[in-house]
Amino acid sequence: MSTRHSLFLASLFALVFSVSCGGNRTTPATDPTPASETSEETLSNTGTSVLDGFVTAAYAADGCPWLVQVTTRGAEEWLIPIALDERYLVEGQRLRFTARPSRASSGSCSRGRPAILEEVRTDE
Numbered sequence: 001m002s003t004r005h006s007l008f009l010a011s012l013f014a015l016v017f018s019v020s021c022g023g024n025r026t027t028p029a030t031d032p033t034p035a036s037e038t039s040e041e042t043l044s045n046t047g048t049s050v051l052d053g054f055v056t057a058a059y060a061a062d063g064c065p066w067l068v069q070v071t072t073r074g075a076e077e078w079l080i081p082i083a084l085d086e087r088y089l090v091e092g093q094r095l096r097f098t099a100r101p102s103r104a105s106s107g108s109c110s111r112g113r114p115a116i117l118e119e120v121r122t123d124e
Contacts, residue, residue: 078113
């Protein structure tokens with residue numbers, strides 16, 4: 001009888017646990033970001049954003065071989081470009097791109113955050 005009782009309790013626990021883990025999850029029906037801010041979105045949000053910036057090697061001595069400086073919502077931000085095509089790695093090169101955060105290591109560079117730059121275009 002004790003085995004049946006233990007089996008019943010284990011089943012009951014599993015049922016309660018599965019119901020509680022599947023709670024109600026709601027997502028907003030609309031994007032809360034105002035239209036004026038969508039072109040200069042910070043990378044702290046998930047997904048991609050369209051940004052303008054320029055490439056610099058000014059902080060190579062600090063362990064940051066290449067950085068892309070962008071200004072988002074009035075604040076300066078530095079991105080560590082991950083696997084960016086070498087043709088864009090030119091001091092002062094202006095870029096327009098989409099970017100998303102990367103989990104890649106920033107190495108010894110503490111100035112910027114790793115980011116994957118895609119759909120890269122130059123002013124040329």
